[in-house]
Each structure stands twice: as structure tokens, then as C-alpha cells.
Amino acid sequence: MKQQELEKAKEYKYGFTTDIESIKAPRGLNEDIIKFISEIKKEPKWMLDWRLKAFSRLKNIKEPNWQKPKYPKINYQDLYYYSAPKSSNEKPKSLDDVDPKLIETYKKLGIPLKEQEKLAGVAVDAVFDSVSVATTFKDKLTEKGIIFCPISEAIQKHPELVKKYLGSVIPITDHYFATLNSAVFTDGSFVYIPKNVRCPMELSTYFRINASETGQFERTLIIADEGSYVSYLEGCTAPMRDENQLHAANVELIALDNAEIKYSTVQNWYPGDENGKGGIYNFVTKRGACRGKNSKISWTQVETGSAITWKYPSCILQGDNSVGEFYSIAITNNHQKADTGTKMIHLGKNTKSKIISKGISAGRADNTYRGLVDINKKALNSRNYTQCDSLLMGNKCGAHTIPYIKNKNSSSIVEHEATTSKINEEQLYYCNQRGLNQEEAVGLIVNGFCKEVLQQLPMEFAVEAQKLVGISLEGSVG
Amino acid sequence: MLEIKNLKASINNKTILKGLSLSIKPGELHAIMGPNGSGKSTLANVLSGKDGYKISGELNFKGENLKDVPVEKRAQKGIFLAFQYPLEIPGVNTNNFLKTSLNSLRKSKGEKELDSLAFLKLVKEKSSELGIDEKILSRQLNVGFSGGEKKKNEILQMKILDPNLSILDETDSGLDIDALKIIAKGVNSSRNSKKSFLVITHYQRLLDYIKPDFVHVLSDGKIVKTGCGELAEELEKTGYKKLN
Ligand SMILES: Nc1ncnc2c1ncn2[C@@H]1O[C@H](COP(=O)(O)OP(=O)(O)O)[C@@H](O)[C@H]1O
Ligand SMILES: [Mg+2]
Numbered sequence: 001m002k003q004q005e006l007e008k009a010k011e012y013k014y015g016f017t018t019d020i021e022s023i024k025a026p027r028g029l030n031e032d033i034i035k036f037i038s039e040i041k042k043e044p045k046w047m048l049d050w051r052l053k054a055f056s057r058l059k060n061i062k063e064p065n066w067q068k069p070k071y072p073k074i075n076y077q078d079l080y081y082y083s084a085p086k087s088s089n090e091k092p093k094s095l096d097d098v099d100p101k102l103i104e105t106y107k108k109l110g111i112p113l114k115e116q117e118k119l120a121g122v123a124v125d126a127v128f129d130s131v132s133v134a135t136t137f138k139d140k141l142t143e144k145g146i147i148f149c150p151i152s153e154a155i156q157k158h159p160e161l162v163k164k165y166l167g168s169v170i171p172i173t174d175h176y177f178a179t180l181n182s183a184v185f186t187d188g189s190f191v192y193i194p195k196n197v198r199c200p201m202e203l204s205t206y207f208r209i210n211a212s213e214t215g216q217f218e219r220t221l222i223i224a225d226e227g228s229y230v231s232y233l234e235g236c237t238a239p240m241r242d243e244n245q246l247h248a249a250n251v252e253l254i255a256l257d258n259a260e261i262k263y264s265t266v267q268n269w270y271p272g273d274e275n276g277k278g279g280i281y282n283f284v285t286k287r288g289a290c291r292g293k294n295s296k297i298s299w300t301q302v303e304t305g306s307a308i309t310w311k312y313p314s315c316i317l318q319g320d321n322s323v324g325e326f327y328s329i330a331i332t333n334n335h336q337k338a339d340t341g342t343k344m345i346h347l348g349k350n351t352k353s354k355i356i357s358k359g360i361s362a363g364r365a366d367n368t369y370r371g372l373v374d375i376n377k378k379a380l381n382s383r384n385y386t387q388c389d390s391l392l393m394g395n396k397c398g399a400h401t402i403p404y405i406k407n408k409n410s411s412s413i414v415e416h417e418a419t420t421s422k423i424n425e426e427q428l429y430y431c432n433q434r435g436l437n438q439e440e441a442v443g444l445i446v447n448g449f450c451k452e453v454l455q456q457l458p459m460e461f462a463v464e465a466q467k468l469v470g471i472s473l474e475g476s477v478g
Numbered sequence: 479m480l481e482i483k484n485l486k487a488s489i490n491n492k493t494i495l496k497g498l499s500l501s502i503k504p505g506e507l508h509a510i511m512g513p514n515g516s517g518k519s520t521l522a523n524v525l526s527g528k529d530g531y532k533i534s535g536e537l538n539f540k541g542e543n544l545k546d547v548p549v550e551k552r553a554q555k556g557i558f559l560a561f562q563y564p565l566e567i568p569g570v571n572t573n574n575f576l577k578t579s580l581n582s583l584r585k586s587k588g589e590k591e592l593d594s595l596a597f598l599k600l601v602k603e604k605s606s607e608l609g610i611d612e613k614i615l616s617r618q619l620n621v622g623f624s625g626g627e628k629k630k631n632e633i634l635q636m637k638i639l640d641p642n643l644s645i646l647d648e649t650d651s652g653l654d655i656d657a658l659k660i661i662a663k664g665v666n667s668s669r670n671s672k673k674s675f676l677v678i679t680h681y682q683r684l685l686d687y688i689k690p691d692f693v694h695v696l697s698d699g700k701i702v703k704t705g706c707g708e709l710a711e712e713l714e715k716t717g718y719k720k721l722n
Contacts, residue, residue: 424565425529426565427565427567429528429529429549430561430564430565430567431567431575431579432548432549432550432553433526433549433550433553433558433559433561434553434575434579434582434635434639435550435553435554435579435580435582435583435586435639436550436578436579436582437550437582438550440578440582444567444570444575444578445567445570447569447570448567448568448569448570448618448619449568449569450569451568451569451570452569
């Protein structure tokens, strides 16, 4: 990197919030870029070393390519790894400058105007609204000793926690995208819930100050100390505008003795157009460790966006009696592709896991459930229940179920059920006869199909997600 | 209200309705009787606009040609069909379904949508009027309903959606006498000078409780006889065979 830009980065330290627009690292991936990111984030040396270690590892490994959806080769030297939030003059001036289709969707979702502006990236001071909400919110959490902040802040203020847990569930050597993220991640959330504290509210990225543009390499770390509970919401039902095609986030969860983490995601990134042009590659690594006895981690995901979704939120059930759950809805329409599922690794005794996956394909889309249930020799008396249901709309789409089961002891039981069905014309007719148009009818039936997953979502989120399910399938039935 | 002229309908290369004419005026209740396979359900389906039939002849509703009007638009114009075999829709709450349905109809008429509170009040009122246990409404739509519960649910929907023309396809079949009375009550309490009914039945029994203005006998896709209430009683005695 050019000396001059590094100088600029240093200057930056003094005017971090005011003069943010001018900084953009040049294209490409090299040690200088990583140093640049680390410096901008004012990171301590151990963090930079950690990143560099990941980077040197990255040079010796290749991208995986066993997944079903193939994608054109990504030129990693051609990407930007750091760019500051957009300046006001690059952003749309008002909602009138924003794609009307997007606005239409916001309206259907019933999103308030101020929020629409924020989501569409309109340059207004509406953000201040949410800042004040976030502040009162923060006070409440501080009272309980809960830490909820950008991970860049946690690296500075809570280095002992970050050092201890970062990379402890997803090692930097894990696989290509996880390693890439470890080298270049820009920001994300950090959560720590102290012993025996029940987090009094749903934590949502939406309320996190400075959360607006964490970029394509997000990093999240959530630690639930003994006897604590937290429910975390990621994402947002409204379609997110984003210029970056590749998203490779890492999310690590750690639950200690008797702790519980509930992690809910609604992912609705740009899926590309009807012809399959454009759209986000959502290659995310999410993994939780039930490290303590009687701990529980529950993943719920509603994946409706992105051109390609490729992720397996997983649970490592280390503690005896620990529980892992995975509830998933993956909707693919037009040319979208999803290869998603979970891994449940049973290590402790009496561990239980439950997998409920609902895949819906329409148009020319392709939807794969891929899951691994691995019950270790020592994980005596463990149980898994898996249910994978696929719903097809039309006959140009595809659904696949690929369950891998490794049960290495005879005291454990694995149950697997799978169904594939087509959307039933008679059901649609019944709904139409009651005055519902085709889209309303599809929305209703598909929501019924997904019910077991939707009801895992926190209340307000569930209502929005229900609408989203209908909207995602618009135009998919004749 | 409804004008049918020389209606023919076929599906899968089989002609089922073979030139059927029928005229129903506002306030009238017509009964259609006929043996199994005579085309009763097909008539109901065709009137509702169900896809897949090849149709000729004329179909007018409130003076408007229904050709090319899709199912949901016909429903919005005020045609309701109580199905012979109501479908199960897993995961869909019955109340929620009904509310969505009612609000779609209201929207299409430019009326304000009902909120949950107003809707529940309406449901309570209508179900207690008919003596239907509203508990079934908090279950998944028709899933695990008994035959009687399914039919009662259809009638409750009819009451709540308040259509201009109600078509009942063998709603009485397989019901015990108490359920039958509920169905009859649902119809009788809705009858007025603006509402019309087409009640399809296989048995005369229902007509002990619902007094039709006209009775038609359908046989092999055609109306072979039309009369007033007494025709039904006659049929009960002689059977359908004599008519052919
Ligand atoms: N989709 C279809 N394809 C072929 N034949 C059909 C179809 N639907 C109905 N039929 C036939 O048409 C005739 C009339 O059916 P239907 O209208 O259901 O009679 P009803 O209700 O009077 O018992 C029956 O012989 C039936 O088998
Ligand atoms: Mg029939």
C-alpha cells in the first residue's frame, strides 16, 4: 500500500467520526492491507498478529468446491477489503432517488418511513433517532453488566474476553472463507452476558450504534457465561442494498454451564434479477459451542435473499446434557441457489439435537439441505431428530436432501424424516374461492408449511418474517 | 343474480355438463338434486371459476359475463362455494385464514380492513348465533376436523363472508341431525330479498329444514326436471331412476 494512504489512516485516528469519507484502501489482499485495517481499528498488536497468522495460512489453502451451487471464480485481488462508510454525496438524496421496486417492498412490509430511508441508505439524519433509542437501551444493559458493542470496541476494551474466545469455535485454520474472514474482518457484534444474568431484551444488530455498514467480512462473538440467557437477532426483513458481492461472515457462540443462546437470522440480501444477474454470495460460517453442561444453543434462520446461500450454522455439543437446535427456512426463487443445513457434533453424554428444515423452491431455483449428525463414541445416550421438508412450486426448480449420519455408539438414537411435496393446486383453489389472490394464497400456504420454524422467532420478528415469506415468492405461481 | 344458458363443460376429454340452463333471481333459493356422478360438483366448480374446464355457453352474474373472471374475482363479487370436501391446509390457523379472506373481500370493495379485535367480535357473534364451538377456529384449517366440523366451518365462513350467492355442495351429506340443523339455520338466517342460494343435495332430508323456491333434478349433465318443493318429496319416494 502507498505510504501516503497509511499516513492518511494515521491522521484518521483524530477525526474518526467526522472525516470518515475519504478513506478507501486500494484493491487487493496483502499484508499491508491487513495492517491498514488493523491500524484504522486501533487494534493492539496481538490482534494484528492473529490476522497475519490467518493470512499466511490463507496463502496455502484453497476454496472448497464440494457445494452444489457453483459460482464464477472470485478474483480476491480485485476486491476492496476496506472502505469507509459512504459519504453523503454518494448516497441517494431521498427515497425518490431509490429504486421504486425496493420502496414497494418496504411498503408491503409496513416499514416506517424513517426506517425505509435508513435501509435504503438515504443520507438523512434519521440515524440520530436510532442512536437515542440505542443509548437508553445501552444503559439498561450496562446495569446488568452485559457487554454489547462493536467487536472493534471489544478488542480494545475487553481484550481478555476476546483473546480467550475469538477463534475458539471457528479456528483460523478452519476453511478458506473462515480464514479469509479472520484475516480481514472489519467489524461485527460482541456480546458478553455475565453469570446468571438473563438478558432483559432481544439484542439486535439494528440497535447497535455504528452497525450500519460493517461490510462484507463481519465478525460476531457471543459469550453466555454460566447460567445466563440471551436472544440475539441478526439482520432485517427489508431487502438490504449492498455493493459487495461476497459476504463471508464468521459468527461464534459460546455457551458455558447452564447457559442458553438463541440466535435468529433473517437474511434478505439482494438475490439478483429475474434472469439471475447480480446478487450476493452469502458464504457465512456460523458455529456454536455448548461448552458447559446443560447448555443450549438454538439457531433459527429465515434465508430468503442472496443469489447463493451457503452456510451451516452448527453446534458442538461438548457439555454433558447439552442441547443444539437448528430451525431453518430457505426460500429460493428465480435463479437463486441455496446449499444450507447444519452440523450437530455430539461429544458429551446425553446430548440432544433437533433439526427442522423447510426448503421452498420456485422458478428455476435450486435448494439443497445438507446436514451432518455426528455422534461420538463417548456421547452416550444421545439423540437427534431431523425433519427436512421440501416444497416445490412449478417444475423447473429443484430440491435435494443430503443427510450425513455418523452414529458411533449404540446407546444413541438418530431419527430422520424427509418429505418433498408440490404446492397443492386444490389448496390454492380453496384460498382463491375465499377471495385471496394467488400471491396471498401462496403466502398463506407457505407460511403454514414453515410454521414450526416461524414460531421459533421472537414475536415482532415473526410477523415481519411471515410477510417476507409471501413477498419472496411473488410471481412464482402462474 | 345468476343466469346460466346452455352451459357445457368438459375436462380431460370428458363432457360432464351437457347444456344446462338455470336462472336464479335475488332472494331465491334453488335446490339441485341428482344422483352421484350427475355433474353437481362440476357445476359448483364451474360457477366458482375453477381452472381446467373447457366451457361453452353463457354465465352471467349480476348482469356481468363471468367468462375470463378468475376465481378470486368471482369470490370478491360475492360468489361463495361451500365445498363438498373442504381441504386441509396444515399450519394455517383457521381464524387467521378467515380474517385474511374477509379482509381480501373488504379490500376489493374499498372497505376498511377489520382489525383482530373487530374480527374476533364478529366471529364470536356468528358462531354463537349458529351454536358452533369457536374452538375449532383456533385449530389448523380443517386439519383433523371431523366431517361435521368441516361442514360447520364452511357454513360459518359463509355467515362471516356474507356473499350474495351461496353455493352449497352437499353440505348436508354425512351429517347427523344436529349438525344438519346448524347448516339449515345458517342458510335460513341469511335468507333475504337480496341473497340467493344454490343448494346442492343428494337427499331430500335437508329440504325438510330449508324450503327451496325451486327444485331441479340434474341427470347426466342436464336439468331434466324442475318443480317446487314437492318435487323433492316425490323424488324421495320414486328415486332418480324414474326420471330418465
Ligand atoms: N377432473 C375430472 N376428470 C375426469 N372426469 C371427471 C373429473 N371430475 C369429475 N369427473 C367425472 O364427471 C362426472 C361428474 O362428477 P361430479 O360433478 O363430481 O358429480 P356429482 O357431484 O354429481 O357426484 C363423474 O362421472 C366424474 O367421475
Ligand atoms: Mg359432488
